Amino acid sequence: MLQLEDVIATITGIDRGSALAEAVNGRADIMSLTQQTYVAALHPTDPGGLSYVERAAFACRISVLNSDREFEAHFHNLIGENDASGARIADIGFDGGDDVRLSALIRHVDLVAQNPKNATEGDIKRLQAAGVSDADIVRLSELVAFVSYQIRVAAGLRLMRDLA
Amino acid sequence: MKKTVHEFTTKIPEWKPYVAPLDLSQATPEQLEALKVTPSNTKVSDYVLVLAHDVETLQHRTPLFNGIMYNRGGLSRAEREIGAVAASIVNRCVYCAAVHASRYNQLTKSETVVDALFAVGMDAQIEPRLKAIFNFAFNLSKCPPEANDKDMQALVDAGLSKEEILDLILSSSLFGWANRLMHTLGEPLSD
Numbered sequence: 172m173l174q175l176e177d178v179i180a181t182i183t184g185i186d187r188g189s190a191l192a193e194a195v196n197g198r199a200d201i202m203s204l205t206q207q208t209y210v211a212a213l214h215p216t217d218p219g220g221l222s223y224v225e226r227a228a229f230a231c232r233i234s235v236l237n238s239d240r241e242f243e244a245h246f247h248n249l250i251g252e253n254d255a256s257g258a259r260i261a262d263i264g265f266d267g268g269d270d271v272r273l274s275a276l277i278r279h280v281d282l283v284a285q286n287p288k289n290a291t292e293g294d295i296k297r298l299q300a301a302g303v304s305d306a307d308i309v310r311l312s313e314l315v316a317f318v319s320y321q322i323r324v325a326a327g328l329r330l331m332r333d334l335a
Numbered sequence: 336m337k338k339t340v341h342e343f344t345t346k347i348p349e350w351k352p353y354v355a356p357l358d359l360s361q362a363t364p365e366q367l368e369a370l371k372v373t374p375s376n377t378k379v380s381d382y383v384l385v386l387a388h389d390v391e392t393l394q395h396r397t398p399l400f401n402g403i404m405y406n407r408g409g410l411s412r413a414e415r416e417i418g419a420v421a422a423s424i425v426n427r428c429v430y431c432a433a434v435h436a437s438r439y440n441q442l443t444k445s446e447t448v449v450d451a452l453f454a455v456g457m458d459a460q461i462e463p464r465l466k467a468i469f470n471f472a473f474n475l476s477k478c479p480p481e482a483n484d485k486d487m488q489a490l491v492d493a494g495l496s497k498e499e500i501l502d503l504i505l506s507s508s509l510f511g512w513a514n515r516l517m518h519t520l521g522e523p524l525s526d
Contacts, residue, residue, distance in 0.1 A: 194497040197408070201505060204399040211391035219389075238479035283515050285478045288427035290519040295353040305354035309388035309520065316515035317392065319478070320508045326480045327504030330487040331497065 177206050179321060182241045183328045191331050205321065212317040213249065220307040224250055225276070226314055228260035232277070233284040233318045235263050242322055275301035276311060283315040337524040340429050343453040345437040345446070348523035350430055356384030369394040385520055400513075403505045410495075410502035413442040414468055418503050420449070421472035422510030424456060428518035431510060467493040472507035 179202065185192050195202060213226050221229075227249040234242035250257035259265050260277065267274025275298050282290055298308050340348045357366060359379070369390045370379050379387075386393045404415055416439040423432035436449040451459035457470055467489040475482035490500050 190497055194501050197498060198402075198406075198501060198505070201399065201402050201406075204395050204402065208392055208395045208399065211389075211395060215389075215391040217391070236478060283519050287515045287518055288425075292353045292522065295520070299354075306388040308354050309385060312516055312520055313386070313389045313392045316512040319515055320512035323475050323480055323508035323511050324504060326482065327475055327500075327508065330482060330484060331500060331504075333484065334487060334491065 177202060178209055178245065179205065179325050179328065182245060183325050183332060185328065185332055191328070194331075195328070205324065208317055209321065212314045215310075219310050220304060221276075221310050221314070224254050224257040225260060227251075228257040229276070229280045229311075229314060230318045231261035232263055232280055233315060234322065235261075236281065236284045237319070237322045239322050239326070242318075242325070271301050272303065275303060279311060280315055283312060284319060337526055340433075340523040340525045343424070343429060343432050343436070344525075345433055345440060345449060346525065347433045347437060348430055348525045350380075350382055350517065350521050351524050352381050352385045352521040354385055354388075354520060356381045357387040359384070362387070363390070365394075366390045382517065382521070386516065400509065403502075403509045408498060410499040410506070413439055414465070414499075415502060415506040416442065417448075417452075417465060417468050418472040418506035419510040419513075420452060421469050422476040422507045423514055424452065425473055425476040426511070426514035426518060428510075428514035430517050430523040431514050433523070435510075464493040464495075467495075468503060472503060475504070475507050476511055 180195075185195060213230060214223055218226070227246050231243055231246035231250060234246055247258075247261060250261060260273070263281070265277070267277045279294060279298055282294060295308060298311075299305070303311070337349065362370070366387050370383060370387055370393075383393070386396065404419070405412065416435045419435040420432055420439065423435060432453075436453070440446050440449055448459070448461050448465060451461055452469060457473055459466070459469070461469070467486075471482050471486040471490055474480065474486050487500075490503070495503070
């Protein structure tokens with residue numbers, strides 16, 4: 172289920188042998204560490220209290236909030252075709268409903284992805300009150316932060332690719 | 336009594352976490368390895384001890400961070416700092432902005448650029464190359480990202496090579512990551 176090829180390279184579709192590919196190859200160490208962090212954020216050996224489906228679904232939401240169709244499709248695929256609960260979490264019209272934990276997680280994902288400047292201590296207290304452990308709060312924050320980074324790297328590379 | 340810092344500054348504040356940092360006495364071997372804790376080096380910042388709760392991402396963070404900000408070739412160190420500052424202004428991460436604005440000032444031995452960026456952001460009257468760098472990074476840092484072909488063309492017109500543009504994309508994106516941890520998991524404090 173987890174894609175092992177370099178996600179950014181696949182999504183941006185940079186032609187091998189192009190001047191851009193050469194520039195990216197000059198930072199191959201960075202791109203490789205980025206891909207390793209992708210695995211650590213989406214499919215860690217120890218997922219703690221955030222399941223793989225939830226991670227993929229949150230990443231899909233973040234992609235929608237960033238208006239990035241290609242990452243949205245990528246993470247939707249990662250949720251798995253037959254996982255209705257994951258698809259529901261990925262829907263930005265869904266706020267978690269009556270599930271106190273899930274509602275708190277979704278609210279925080281959306282806040283940190285879209286408006287991190289508005290985040291306060293009260294937002295962390297809400298997660299804690301919903302029963303989310305401090306370790307899971309950090310895992311969730313890393314997931315949102317990393318996916319936000321990855322989407323921006325790809326967005327920048329697309330603009331480079333499309334230079335006349 | 337220390338107070339939360341809300342305004343941008345180049346005086347580096349303290350950082351106080353909202354969640355409990357990892358208790359080193361409870362750390363797993365993987366956490367100790369990622370923290371590079373040895374008997375002679377037990378000083379680890381609260382920020383890194385907070386991130387140690389997610390050891391699998393932490394172990395890549397340090398080499399990734401150092402590579403993007405300090406590796407050889409490409410964009411100058413000072414201009415990479417402008418990418419970091421632009422993201423930190425968009426995301427209002429006062430702590431990250433202070434650290435990286437002060438590094439820019441140290442590297443360039445001037446405070447006028449940072450003063451202007453903190454005061455008026457994209458309206459700052461700074462040299463065209465720096466303005467193109469700041470504006471691209473600022474727009475890329477928004478959610479959704481708003482950097483467009485004109486912002487990219489401005490970098491080319493200002494004389495940036497592909498290697499330099501790539502380094503700018505990486506440094507500003509990296510701070511989209513760092514700001515979302517530093518600003519949401521704790522707060523900057525000062526006297």
